[in-house]
Structures are given as structure tokens and as C-alpha cells.
Amino acid sequence: MATATADREQWGSRIGFVLAAAGSAIGLGNIWRFPYITGENGGAAFVVLYLLCIAFICLPYLFAELALGRNSQKNPVGAIAAIKARTPWMLVGALCVLTGVFILSYYGVVAGWAFGYIFKGLVAPATDAGTYFASFIADPWTVIPLMGFFMLFTISIVASGVEQGIERASKVLMPILLVLILVVIFRSVTLPGAGAGLEFYLNPDFSKVDGGVVLAALGQAFFSLSLGMGAMITYGSYLPKSENLLVSGGYVALFDTAIALLAGLMIFPAVFAMGQNPSEGPALVFVILPEVFGAMPLGSFVGAVFFTLLSIAALTSTVSLLEVVVSYFVDETSWSRKKSAWLVGGFTFLVGVPSALSQGGSDFFTNQLQLFGQTGFLNIMDYIWGNVSLALGALLLSIFVSWVWGADAAVRELQQGADGFTGMAVAVWRFFVKYVCPLFIAAILVGKVLGTI
Template sequence: MQKKQQWTSRLGFILSSAGAAIGLGAIWKFPYMTGTNGGGAFFLLFIAFTIIIGLPILIAEFIIGRGAGTEAVRAYKKLLPNGISKYIGHWGVVGAFLLMSFYCVVGGWVLIYSILSIPGLIVQEGANYNELFSQITGTPWITLLGFALFLLINMIVVSFGIQDGIEKASKILMPLLFIFFIILVIRAVTFEGAIEGIRFFLEPDFSKLNQENILYALGQSFFSLAVGISVMVTYSSYLGKDVSLPVSAGSVSIMNILVSLFAGLAIFPVVFAFGLEPAEGPGLLFIVLPEAFSSMPFGELFLSLFLWLFAFAVFTSSFSMLEIITAAFMNKNRSRRKVASISTLLVFIAGIPAALSSNVLSDFTIFGLTVFDATDFLVSNIMLPGGCLFIALFVGFKMDRTLVQKEFLAGGQFGINTYHVWYQLIRWLVPITIIIVFLTTLGII
């Protein structure tokens, strides 16, 4: 019989959970979403939604996982054997599987860029960075190789388990992430003209906001905290009873906001200093930033530093997705390494159409979207909001209230009054907000 996996320390759990949350959402998606949706006003709304909506859901996932003491699929069934609630964990595993099938495609791009940056093959005089990005994403064997290599590294780490794999990797990668970001921020804000970028990012102008911007800010808070697919249910099931879940969730949320802050301060001052366009969109990282770094002293070094920082963040996030899939199929008779290997192979097979969406399958569409974009839409606009709604309703109305209170108060960091405030948020404010977002996203209201 296999020994139950467990974190060795509260710090290891927090860093691993933060790593699960911080990835493409904070470093790739957040800057371009901020650049195209109002700058400082969007950032302020993102912080508010993260604290008021995202944090309560994160605490709820922690409570489910530790309360049940098992991974996501078994957790809901253990806590409430009867009814459809027991399938919420299956929803999360399917969501993680689909998310990983396109997430790791972008991870492969980042890994290729990072490898090319070491000998200075990206930053070159007169280089066309739009063409470079098109070459990397438009060449089938390159996209598949990057996708496979990225998945292979994930498989190796997850195969070693919680303590020897994910926790050890997170304890190294997360501190490096913050150190590298601080270096980049210091360099970025010292450019002449950088102050305009800082103002754009930190001075809110609410006249730039509309209903769509507000909805995007809320959606970004879901995506960046990795809530809705029960990843944090699985992670918290490995946690001891002496750790305060609200404190841990608060630490993860603060770290996520800090990385988003660092990402903005590392990118927008550079963009404005070199007269570039902040509303570039998804290509902001891969096209605009290399152009900016090519115009600065030691640009090759700083771009390489940024890309490897980005790769670290994407890896720590993808570890969590492969872990929830692997844990769902683990039992006492199955080897972790075998299950992780099979799970990785299945993700690779499922992700091939998404990996080829920018080249061979670029003309194949589903409702007018490529396979990559359709999968992204399904996960971001249906699976994540739906999962958050199910989790909020489960904890607020279905789960044993005595157990919920016990898990919230364990660790002795917060009192009963704080619990009551959180409980009302998870019962009423969070579900109502998610329903409004969900219906608006689908164009129903």
C-alpha cells in the first residue's frame, strides 16, 4: 500500500499553491489584458475581484480538499455520497485535462524561446520579431517538439510526487521567480520615459472602463488563481490539520497579486519608454518585448532572464494540472510514475490538434475558432466559471457546515466573526456574481 502524500511544511504548500496559480495567467495574459482593457483601472478591479471573489473560492477549495483528505474526484463523493455534487471533481479533472492540452502548447513556445535566448538567437539587429514568432508557431515539428519537451519535464517532476517533485521544484522556482522579477522591474523603471508606463499601469482612469472590461477583470481573477477546476482541492488534501487555510489562501492571493504587479512594472515602462503599443494583445510578450529589449544595453541578457522566469512560472502552474489528473487515477496498486506517464501521453495526444492549430490545422475551425482557441474558450468561459459556481454552492449549501467551520478555524489564526463573513460571501455574493459573469459571457444578458 502506498504511503499517503503530504507536504513537508506550510511554506512548501503555499509556494506550490502559488506556483499552481502563477503562470500564463499572471505573466502572459494579465499584461496584455491590462493593456487592452483600461490599464490602471483594470488592475485595480482585478485586485478587488481577487480579494472579494477569488480568495473566498480558494479558501473553499482548500476546505473541501483537507476536509475530505483525498484528491478532487474522491473528495466530493466522500463528503456528499449522494446527488450530482459528487461529479464536481470529475468536472475539475476534465477541465484540467483540457486546459493542459492547450496550456502546454504555449509552454512549449516559451520553452523554445527560452532555449533560443541563451546563445542570443532572438535579439538580433534588424530582426523581425513578428516573423520569428510566426516561424516558431507556424512550423509543425517545432510546435510539437516544444509541446512534447514541456510535457516530458512535467511528467518527470510529477512522477517524483509531492515532497520530492512538486514541493522541491516550487521551493526553488518560486523564490527565483520573485528575484528575477525584482531585477527586471529595477531595470525597466530606470529607462527614460518609463514613468508614462508606470502611470498607465498604476493610475486608474475609470472613464476607460466598460461592462466588458469589468467582466474580463473578474475572469482574470479566476484564471490567475487557478480556481474552478479543483486543483487546490487536490493540493490541500496533502495538508496537515495545524495549518490555517485562510492564511494560506491569503498568502497565495497576495503572491499572485505581487507577481501581476511585477509583470506590469516589468513590461509597461519598457513598452512606453520605447514608444511601443500597450494594446498589442497576446503578442505583447513574444513580439513587442523582444523588440524593446533589442534596443537596450545588455538586452539579450535581460530578455533571456525574462523568458526563463516566464518558463519557471508556466512550469509550476502546469505541475498542478498534471497532478490533479495523475492523483485522480492513483490507487494502492498503481505506480505514480506509470500513471503520470500515461496521463502525460494522453494529454499529448489530445493536445496535438491545438499544437497544430497555428500551422497544419489553421484552416480547421469549430464555430469559427481554431482548435486552440475553441479549447481556450471552453475552459476559460465555461469550465472555470462553472466550476467556481459549483464549488461555491457545494460549500455554501451542501457540505456539512460543522466541518466547514472546523476547517476554516483550524490553525487558530482567525475567529468566528471572520468565518461568518466568509461564509456569507461564499453562499451569496460569489455565486450571484459568477452567474452574472457566466450569462454575460455567453451573451444571454
């Protein structure tokens, strides 16, 4: 079994790890994607399926990634090399690192949009929301500086270290995020007509459920926890052997799921109260919600608060994406953390420029560039790295942990600091991680390749 190096960084506390790991999972996927996917798939029935997928598929897999990371005390490449050095399995770790770079390159663009929208109520309060959004994302002199600002903030946090940078920032940002969410929820549920939104969100109608809804719930649950790209391997590698992985991982899943559910309480009551359609897709946050905010009392303030919390959620995710790659260079090369963070961050910014230009800033990157049935650079990147690569990495990691490293070895790692993990609990976890998780992750991969989810 691999052991930690003497000078390897570690989390300063359990709460620090939980907030940082939950922050990694809580991002645009929870506050932007979860509500519109829920709206497109019938509301409360989708939410019930989502919760079942979190409990029975995602949580066992999350424990597997954390165990692999703590066992090796390394990044995804080093974690696999510690078990199967100089084998093709190391390419799975490399895939995780590449996935982190390329997802961050376009994720930072959307994060910049969220940050820019904090000020929409001041600069364009009466502008049609759809018209404003189209012109906003098509202006390279706006979106590229916003992406650059977000990357600078991300780099500065990661460069400061695990405890002094990522953990310290998470302890400040996550409580602020929760308070801001509660502020928006209070305003949303007190609007006249909000009850229809609560009914849609909280009262399941299972007649709306079909195979597509099940796959959508599975895909959203899995990727909402930042699984499949090595983030939890990396964050798990900074945990001491005395830490109870089951308790810590359980808190991460609980916190992440709670934020996603609260996001629905923010959005659906307001959308229904203002007579809008909850199944508007990705436009729900950047087009429909600004219209909703503009029509309600104190709407400019509520809109600024909402996009502030969306920016914070995005930041905690961009930090984890960058950390996966920085951890690789710190572990495997002679580069310092600061050098790794600035060089990787700078490279990622340059790779992200075509995505920033692909919403109207360049006709080539917007309309002429087509691949895999996708049009536009950002859409192509999201399909390759945010869909197919992420699902493929998760499938290969689940097979590696359960069949190559071995479920028994993973169990021994999980049992360190968790004395009660014995008997039936071990048997159930072993069954799920060896058979159920790979099967369902394979279904996600097929769905992503075929474009059905």
C-alpha cells in the same frame, strides 16, 4: 468527516505548500495575460478593480476549495464522493479532472513557445518580431518537440511525489522566478521614458471604467488563482489538520497577486519607453516585447531572462494541472504515482498535438476546424475548457461547498488550526461564499459563454 489514509502524502512545510500553491496560480495568466488585459482595459483603474475582486470574491472562494480538499484528503472526485457519494454531484469532480487534462494539453503548447523564445535573441536577433513569431508557431518540427520537452519536465516532477517532487521543485523555481522578475523590472524602469509606463500602470483613471472592465477584472482575478478546476482542492488535500488554512491561503493569494503586479512593472515601463502600444492583446508578450528588447541596451540578455521566468511560471502551473489528474488515479485506482504521471502525461501530450498544429502547421486544425464561433483547435479548446468549463466548475463547486456540504461544515474545517476564525469573521465569510461568490462566478460564466470577457 473523512479522514486521511495512513500513507497519504503531505506537504513537508507551510512554506512548501505556499510556494507550490502559489506556483500553481502563478503562470502564463499572471505574466502573459494580466499585462495585456490590463493594457486593454485602461491600466491602473483596472488594477484597482482586480485587487478588490481578489480580496472580496476570490479569497473567500479559495478558502472554500482548500477546506473541501483537507476535509476529505482526496482529489476533487473523491472530495465530493466523501460527502455526497453516488450522486450527480460527483460529476462536478469529474469535470475538474477533465478540465485539468484538456487545459494542460494546450497550455503545454504555449509553455513550449515561451521556452523556445529564450533563445530567440541568439537564433534570430534581427528578424521582424511578427514575422518570426508567425513562422515559429507554424513549424511543427519546432513546437511539438518543445511541447514534448515541457511535458517530460512536468511529468518527472509530479512522478517524484508531493514533497520530494512538487514541493522541492517549487522551493527552487519560485525564488528563481522572483529574482529574474526583479532583474527585468530594474532594467525596465531605468529606461529613458519609462515614467509614462509607470503613470499608465499606477495612476488610476476611473473614467475609463465600465461594465466590461469590471467583468474583465473579475474574470482575470478569479482565474489567476487557479480556481475552479480542483487544483486547490487537490493541494489542500495534502495539508495536515493542524495547518491554519486561512493563513496559508492568504499567503498564496498574496504571493500570486504580487507576481501579477510585478509583471506589470516589468512590461509597461519598457513598452512605453520604446513607444509601443500597451493594448496589443496576446501579441504583447511574443511580438511587442521582443521588439522592445531588441531596441534596448542588453536587450538579448533581458529577453532571455524574461522568457526564462515565463517558462518557470508556466512549469509550476503545468505541474499543478497534471497533479489534479494524477491525484485522481492514485486515490481512486490501484495505479502508482509514477504510472499515473507517465500515462496521463503521455495521453495529454497526444491530445495537445492538434493544438500545436493549429497555428499554421495544419490547415485543417488552423482554419477549417470551427466550433462555438472559434476557429482553430487551440482556440476551441481554450474556449471550452479554459473559459466555459472552468467557470462552470467554479460555479458548481461554490454551490456544493456553501449549500450542499454546507457553509457551517466548511467553517468547522477552516476553524481547525485557526482559533481566531469566529464571530463576525465567520458571518462575513459565510455570507460571501453563499451569496456573493456564486453570483459573481455566474456573471463570469455568462460573460465567457457570450464572449464578452
